[in-house]
Structures are given as structure tokens and as C-alpha cells.
Amino acid sequence: MVHRYIPKGDGEKEKMLETIGVESIDDLFVDIPKDLRLKEPLKIPPALSELELLRRAQELGEKNTPITSRVSFLGAGVYDHFVPLIIDHIISRSEFYTSYTPYQPEIAQGTLQAIFEYQTLICRLTGMDISNASMYEGASAAAEALLMALAEKRKSDNVLVSAGMHPQTIQVIKTYLHYRGVEIREVPLKDGKTDLEAAKELTDANTAGMIVQNPNFFGEMEEVVPFADFCKENKMLSILSVDPISLALLEPPGNQGIDLVIGDGQSLGNGLNFGGPYLGFLAVKKKHMRKMPGRLVGVSRDSEGKRAFVLTLQAREQHIRRYKATSNICTNMSLNALIASIYLNALGTDGLREVATQSLSKAHYLYKGLLETGAFEEVFSSPFFKEFTLKYKGDVKELLAKLRDCNIVGGLDLTEYGREGEILVAVTEKRTKEEMDRYIACVREVSA
Amino acid sequence: MSKIYFTKDHEWVKVEDGKGYIGLTDYAQDQLGDIVYIELPDVGSELEAGDTLGVVESVKSASDIFSPISGEVLAVNEELEDAPELINADAMENWIAQLSIKDEAELENLMDEGEYNDFIGEE
């Protein structure tokens, strides 16, 4: 049977073989030694028709409990912000999603322009000079940023990592840097914030850089300027991992002396998708441009002087520099970066501020409400943005289970992260007063 | 009086007042095409003959520049940071780095202009 993705008319295969000058398809595979040829079909399930596959997918989906069927306060790096509908309409256009990497700029101006706009938006958001075309996601962007810091400082052999980073990011950093023989020194928190006094103790002449997340994993606000100053004094790069939504309100790190800004762009219009694909953003001050990993799009003009966009500074990258490239990264998350751009353009200045302010206001409403139940204790005293940590006086697992009965995903149990009895709660603009009141009421009921 | 020596990797070193000025040959710039960036060494770094002194980039290539001699980098031609095209314009007049000369005997291993011209004639 002819497959629907393989266009071969009757007799065409035979005609083609004749042109080639062989008898059969097997003659084309003669280079594969006989003993290596598979003797029987692959043992994978048989083909499904379109209808059968849709049914199978539906059946698998029904084994999930998607967050759309519940009220979710789960965050920890992946946030349930509203995704404007226009995004899917744009990224569903074949011209965007079925196009290749824009190596032939004459017929890829759409993708190139979209990346140029993305780079501009990220620069404006972060206050940095240069953004690349995006990385895999936030955690590997953090690791790549530290590799960049190491490449920028001769004879460096260690880096500082704040214990307030997302635990998964710390794990990824450890994986990337272990194989380079780089020592990772974890800077502890003091009352929920990175302890710069402790950082000082851990710093030596061979420290390449330090990375801090703001707001940190526990939702607490870090002090950016003292961190940037500390790194400058110690001649190492300061890397700040940010929540892009928070930058609608906060001073851009580029204005605060930060050398490199990275983060995960999931919040910017990318759906949850069980962890990916998202995008990582990476933006730097101009002097670090040459050691930057990833693709960059620049503006130029064509043979007639018309404005045109093109991949540039490619001699930094693996396909040219090979063994001497800063990174082996080859791809960018073009379609996810497109999503992020559409998101920022759709919301604009006012919309992004609105999302940030609503998230902030609602998070504080819930925080206050939960404390007032008397069932929780404060853990930290620093300010927070859209996510916070509270300690439950009873059994957290039981609480979360009871909340599930109220159709609420109450947050992340931090017990697994070494913080017994604490939960991490995220609130986006999507949550309503009614939903939060239900959360609070359910807590009262459980704890009564 | 200065004397110029050449390498098989198409660098030149011009000796003046006991210091070596290092650049790329005209043949090299012609082969590379439009130069878009030159990575310069750090002043103060110590190089052995044959070490990578810098990198020269065109749009589609990145090539190492090897130091013809051993010595300390005394200065770099900062003009090239913003105007790498100067090398295309006049490769022999635009030095890249200035090195102290640790071992004059090393110069003996290099080619003079005539030998170099014969060498590129064969390439």
C-alpha cells in the first residue's frame, strides 16, 4: 500500500530504477554488509489510520489530569500565564513552522526579521546591549552563561552559584561544568537571600563569575546592585537569571551593572507542555559579544540597497570554529522565540505591566489570606513577586491531597527539596479572587 | 633599518629597535577575503613561537594567527578592533601585535621576502 506521505504513482518506482540503472531497491543498499542487514521488520506497533491515531491520542490524554480541569497554583519555574489566542494562529502558519534555519537569507527574511525583533525586545526588557536568537531553555542557558564567563577569564577554574537558583538549574550547571573540571561553589542563602558575605569567602582570583536568580526559587527578591558591585570588585562576571514578567516592573539588570542576563522564556506565551519546548534567553553587554554562544541576526542591505536581515558573526559558531567554539549549540528555539515576540508585541508596555501587576497583587492577596487562616507560618521576610514560600503547620502532603479534592493544585511540596513542611505557591493573572477564596476556605476546612 | 621575515602560515614579523611587529601577509588577506574581525592577544601575555596569537575572521571562516617568534606581547594594534578592514587595505603596513624578541635565533628559521614569494608561487 502506498503511504500518504510518500508520493509514488503506479510504475514510477520502476521508471526511476531504470534511470538509475539498477534492477531493484535492494541494489541500492548493497553497501550495507549482509550480516548487518535487518532480517525482519522492526518490532514497533503497526501503523494506525488517521482516525485510529486520533482516538489513541485522546485515550492517552484521558489518562492525564490537565491543569485546565483544575485551578493551579503550581509554578517553580513554569507559570500558567494567559496565552493570547493570536499566538497559535501565527505560529500555525506553514511559512513559520515548516521553514528551515535561515541559512539562505534571500528566502528566509520572515524568520530573520522575527528574530531581529525578538533580539530587540529582549534587549529592551533586560536593558542589555545584545541578545542572541535564543537557547534551549533557562537551565542550559545558565550553564552556557557560566561557560562564557570561564572563557572570558583566563586561568579561571571555579564559579559561584547561588543556592537560590532553581534546583534543576543547579543540577544542569553541575552536569555541564563537571566535565570541564570546573569547581562549583554554592553560595548559601541568608533569610531567603543570597549571602554575599559568604560569597566573598568563597571567591578567589580564579573565580570566573557568579550566578543569582531573581526572584529566586523560593520567590524572594534578591538585591541586584550589591551583587553586581560585588562581582565587579572581584573581577568576575555577574550573571542574573530573571523572570521576564517581573521585568515589567523592575529596573532592567542592564542598568544595574549586570554583565549577563539569562532566563527561561516559558512565561512569555509558551504553553506548559510538560516542560518543553520553551526557550532560554541570553543577553550580554557589548564587550562580551564575541564569546557569546548561539545564533545572531543582524541588519544589512541587499545588492539594491534594500533593508535585509542576515545571520551574522557566524565565525563564533561550531560550524565554522569547530573545536574552538565556545559552545556546540547549533539550534535556536526559533518558533518559541517567535511566540515570545508575539507575546510581548501583543501585550505591549501596558499589557505586560498589567500582567505583572495583577500577578503581584493576586499573589499578595493569597499570601495574606493563607496566613490569616492561622494554618501557615512565614518562612522568609524578604519581599516576593508572584510566588512565595509558606510553612504549613500540619502535614503538607495531606493538605495538598485535600486541596486536590477541592479541585485545586495548591503548589509545590518543598519537602523533596530539603525543606520540610514548606510549599511554594505561584499566582498568575489567570487566577481569580473566587478561586483564591476557595483555596483559603479549603485550607480552613482542612486545618479546622 | 628593519628586516622582515615570513612564515609558512603567512604571518610576517618586522624587527625594529629590537622588537618584533607581527602582521598578516598580503597573500593571506587576499585568500581570506573581507576581514570582519581580528581577535587580539592580551598585552602582557607570554607566547612561544607557534602559539596562537589571535584569530582572524571573515564572514565564513575563522583562522588562527600563529606567533612566528617567542616573546611577551608588548602592544596590540587597537585600531584593528574597529577597523579590521585595514588589513585588507594594506596588510604589510598594519601590524597586529608587538612582541619582545626572546630568541633571535628563531628568526633564522623564517623566510625572507624572496623565499616567501617563491613559497606562495608554489601554493
Added chain:
Amino acid sequence: MKYYSTLIFEISREGKRAFSLPALDVPAVDAEVLKSPLRAELDFPAVAENELMRHYVNMSQANYHIDGGFYPLGSCTMKYNPKINEDVARMPNLTQVHPLQPVETVQGTLEVLYELQQDLCEVAGMDAMTLQPAAGAHGELAGLMMIKSYHEKNGDHQRVKIIAPDSAHGTNPATAAMVGFDLVEIKSDEQGNVDLEELKSHLDDKVAGLMLTNPSTLGLFERQVREIADLIHEAGGLLYYDGANMNAIMGKARPGDMGFDVMHFNIHKTFSTPHGGGGPGAGPVGVKKILEPFLPVPRIMKEGDKFVLKSDYPDSIGKLRSFYGNYGVLLRAFAYIRTMGPDGLHEVSENAVLNANYLMSLLKEEYNLPKDQVCMHEFVLAGLKDPGEITTLDVAKRLLDYGFHPPTVYFPLIIPQALMIEPTETESKQTLDEFADAMNSIAKEARETPEVLKSAPSKTPVGRIDEVFAARAVILNYDDMLAYKEEKL
């Protein structure tokens, strides 16, 4: 295609908006509570929703794309992106799931991923699989890290050498560097085969492994692969398979049977997921038993009839990215493999190879074929037979005027004036004939009207772009463009 280069920032007019959010229903909290410096200004575009749509539609029309035309890009496997994949990857109950939800609530998702792992193991002839790597290069990173950990675990800290042929993708050497290995590049002969004698000369107790693409980047199957594997294994090294060219051999042969210990797939090549203008892709990595303890965590396992995430593997290399991989991409690959089944995947490789050989037959009159023999799923031409002043770049640019995306050019580096062509199985005979006609007309033009080729393309939205200007001026965002005084862009 049309020319459109107006930037969103040039359309923006204060007062417009494209968003709609419910009013705040709790007391507003002032950003002062953050006790952090606040930003004075934020300058994002202000446009209406319809303007935004038109902006992107106009932009998209300046893009070539697989739904619109043929991409004969060697080593890129630009095949059709099936539509059911897109629909499955948008099913709310499969996608509106948070990566930190309790595993009991994501059993359907874990079942998809588990089945995909099993299927990929079977296609590869491997024993275990991780879906975590986000791209092929990321998979290479995982693979070489596992190789390094394996040797370290055995106390072989002196094994620091990775061997790769000079025809390898640039990611191979770059990955070796990232993992802290030394690289030994060995020469390939004209057929892209490894020179066994040279290989032997590098084999000692410093060898950590060999990276190989098979079929090679020249589209030829390495017949001596078993001998190579034996030599590397005897020297105590491991073999890494770069899966870029898997589309040639599905259901025909398996890297695991050839002696490879670890490999990555490029899901966005072999398994039909869209390239998205440069990503996202996915780069699952399969291993033989000996490397299984080193796989990244968490691993997706089945216990009884439940699917679980397990992280308790003390020898694991750790995590390579957050969570579990590019799930949205993996869902599409799952849909594709279920659509094709075992016979379908076999058909894919047979037709990919048939198409490549057919196209090669049509082109070898006018273009240099380094070795006239059957190829696998792709082949490399060494420029025009009668080039005059015409380079491969000119041929590529002229193809744009004929409405085709050019092949991969100037790669692999070992072939002068290389044109690397991979038609994939999803192109019809008619399309291949039309493409060959275009290529052969260009060869004729090269003799008769070379100036047309030198100034090509002329029918694309923009002409040849001044890449030297881009690299020297380095204008990477709109604000720098405005600040650039030398000329108006």
C-alpha cells in the same frame, strides 16, 4: 514571496493595544512592595490585534517553507511535516500539563514518552533511551559525557581522546571540546570512508571514543564499520553514532548492530517534526547496557502498570536541561511513528534512497560526482563539470530564482565546491524532475550567460545580502539600527 521589512517598532503608535485581560478583582498592590529599584520606562510596541496579525502574515510571506516547496538540503532531512502531528501536539489534555504535577496525574503523557523510548530503542538497536536532550548537538553532549563518565568509573582517567573524521559535522568537534576531550581528526577518503591505517595509528590507551556518521556526510555507507568498531573496542574506546542520517537505514540496519554504544537521533529530521525556522528540535540518546547507568535523570520507567520518573541512579551524568525534554516535539514524533508503523518506516528509507539515487542520475552529466556509485539517502556533487567562473554559491543563488531552496553548500569541507543533496522520501518524481531540470538549465547558463548567475538571485524578495557589512557594522537590534549614523537602514 514578497518583500516586507517594516519592523513592528515602526508600526507602533502610542495608545493602541492588542491585548484584553479581565479587570483586577483584588486590591491592587503597588510595586513598591518589592523593595527593589523599579524601572522608569518600558518601551514595547503598541499595535492593534489586526495590525499585529497583518505584520506577521506579511513577514511570513518572505519565507520559503516545506509546505510550499522542495528543500534538497543535505544532512537536514527536510521532509513533510504531517498535520496530524500538529493536532496531537495541541490536544489540551496532552499538553496543558505542568512538568511538576504529581505523576499520577500525567500517566497518559508518561505512557507516550515511555512508548517512544521503546520504539526508538528498537529502531536504533539500543537497550535504553533518554528523551531529555533538546537537539542533536545536545544529544552529542549527553553521549560524550556518558563516555567520559564510563571511563572515569573504570579508573581510565587518561582516556582523553575523541576521534572524528574530517567530514564530520562541526558539532562533533565542538562537543568534544565542551566535554573536555582532546580531538583527533582523521582523514576520510573520497568516499568519506575512514582510513583504517590512519585510525590504527591513533589507537592507544588514551582513546575515549570515536564519533561517526553512517551513512557518512557524503551519503555513503561505511562498509568497514564492523572493523572500525572492533578496533575501537579493542583499544578500550566506545563508539558514538551521529544519527543525522538515520533516514537512510530505518528498518534496514541498526547502529546498535553495527557496534555503536551510544547514539542520538535528530527527531526534527528523521521523525518529521517541523524545523520551525531553526528549532525546536529534539535529540534523544540511546545506549547499550554498559552505558545505561550513566543516562541523564530523571528516567521514565514502567513499574507494574504505572509509569514513573526515577532519579536514583548514582552514576548518572545528571541533568542536561530542566524537566524531561522537548515534550511537544516528542509528541509529534510519537504521532509520526504510530502513523508509519514498521512497514512505513521501512518504506521511508527505501524511498529516501531511491529518490537520492534517481536525482543523482539526473545530475551527474553536468556536475562532478566524486565517486560514481550508488548512494544512500543523499549525495555530494563537487560543483559544475564546466564551471568557468561559476562557483557553487552562484549555482545555489540561481536556484532561488527557479523557485527552489538550494542544497547544503560547501559541506562537507573535504569536497571542493560541495553541493550536498538530500531529497527525502516525501518528494514526488515530478518534483525531482523539475529540480533536475533547473539544475541542468543552470549548468547551461553557466556556459552561456554566466553574468546571470553572478548577479542571482533576482526574483527573490531581496537580492544577495552584504554579509561583510552585517559582520562589521554589527547591528543586532532596532535601537542600534536607529543609532547607526553612517547610513539609513
